[in-house]
Amino acid sequence: MKSISSNNPKDKxxxxxxxxxxxxxxxxxxxxxxxxxxxxxGKELFTSVGPKIIEIIKQRERRVFLDLKFHDIPNTVARAAxxxxxxxxxxxxxxxxxxxxxxxxxxxxVAACAGRRGIKSPVVLAVTVLTSLNNSDxxxxxxxxxxxxxxxxxxxxxxxxxxxxxxxSPRDIAAIRSACGKDFVIVTPGIRSTDEPVKDDQKRTLSxxxxxxxxxxxxxxxxxxxxxxxxIAACCRIIDEITSGLASRESx
Numbered sequence: 001m002k003s004i005s006s007n008n009p010k011d012k013x014x015x016x017x018x019x020x021x022x023x024x025x026x027x028x029x030x031x032x033x034x035x036x037x038x039x040x041x042g043k044e045l046f047t048s049v050g051p052k053i054i055e056i057i058k059q060r061e062r063r064v065f066l067d068l069k070f071h072d073i074p075n076t077v078a079r080a081a082x083x084x085x086x087x088x089x090x091x092x093x094x095x096x097x098x099x100x101x102x103x104x105x106x107x108x109x110v111a112a113c114a115g116r117r118g119i120k121s122p123v124v125l126a127v128t129v130l131t132s133l134n135n136s137d138x139x140x141x142x143x144x145x146x147x148x149x150x151x152x153x154x155x156x157x158x159x160x161x162x163x164x165x166x167x168x169s170p171r172d173i174a175a176i177r178s179a180c181g182k183d184f185v186i187v188t189p190g191i192r193s194t195d196e197p198v199k200d201d202q203k204r205t206l207s208x209x210x211x212x213x214x215x216x217x218x219x220x221x222x223x224x225x226x227x228x229x230x231x232i233a234a235c236c237r238i239i240d241e242i243t244s245g246l247a248s249r250e251s252x
Contacts, residue, residue, distance in 0.1 A: 009242040011037035012212065013235065014065055014187070016222030018042055022049045028226075029057060035235045038063040038090065040220055054087050063090040065187075065220075069127050071095035074102040078109035081124070085113040089122050091187070093167055096126035096154035103161035123185060126158035127167045131190035148172065155180055170211035170219075177215040189220040191238075208238045212245025 006012070015036040019025035025045055032039075039057050041064060046053070057064050066089040070077045077094055084092040094106055107124055114121040128151040129138070135146050143150055151172045156179055158166055165185025168176055173186055188211045208219045221238055228234035 006037070008037070009239050009246060010035070012216075012218050012242050013208075013238055014038040014040050014218050014220045015225060015235075016040045016042065016067075016189075016220055017045060017053075018222055018226070019045050020048065021045075022053065025049060025053055026056065029060065029062070031231060032225075032235065033060050033062055035232055036225075038065050038218075040065040040067050040222075042067045043069075051087055054089060058088060064088075065090065066092040069093055069095050070106070071098045072102075074098075074105040077102050078105045081106045081110050082113040085110055085117065085119075085122060088119070091123045091125060093125040093127050094163075096128055096158045096163075096166070100157055100161045103158055103163050107162040123164045125165050125167050125185065125187055126154065126161075126163045128154040128158075128172070129169070131169045148175070152176070152179060159184060165217070170206035170214060170216060173211060173214040173216050185217050186215065187218045187220060188216045191219045191221045192224055207241060209241035209245040209248075212242050213248045215249065 013036045015032055015038070017025055017028055017039045019028060029039065039062060041053060046068060054064050054066070066084055066087065070080050071094065077098060081092070094103060096103065103126060110121050110124055129147050133147065138145065138147060138150060145153065151168055152175055155166050155168065155176045159180040165187065166176060167187050167189060169190060170188040173188060176184070176186055191206065191208050191211060208221070211219050219242065224238070225231050225234045
């Protein structure tokens, strides 16, 4: 497995590279390289640009989180996971809702593929409940569980399936950490600044300070950096929050 753990607060900041195309993405990579620990590539950018954006980031010796949230029959997801290994990404994710068998076969396929290539396996994360969803949304979809209940159910299932960790709302960190242990990786999206109100589609959010203090290993930040008048200054503020969160966590 690739080592992504670090005591450097900067390394715990993942920038959501939600650019519309290659040139825009490249400008953000050049601007923020050295100021964030990892770049997250989602569906919009990957569909627009393809694997070459991963190659560009890797040429700059930066880390990549491939955020495509694989969710399909077990064999299809396992083959997609092998393709992610071949791209040399550091993290990729699947939907925990795909089930235990899908996750187990994916973990096994990743380990086997990495072994054949003589490289370390990427970290495999399971997505629990999207941070854009709340209890009302789950009820509309047909789930009887609350967000808290469903997150815990899926996180435990992922842990038992051998997945490295989860993507989960910062509000779910403490419960997941208690149930799945200190080595279970928790990556939290939906991070917002402590001094800015939420004005977008994220419904279950916290600040970077609060998330790290609660036990998150990594925080994903997009719009608060991308929309800031000074993105570098925004990165610095968030890294300061991460630093304070780590200090607060260690003192308790």
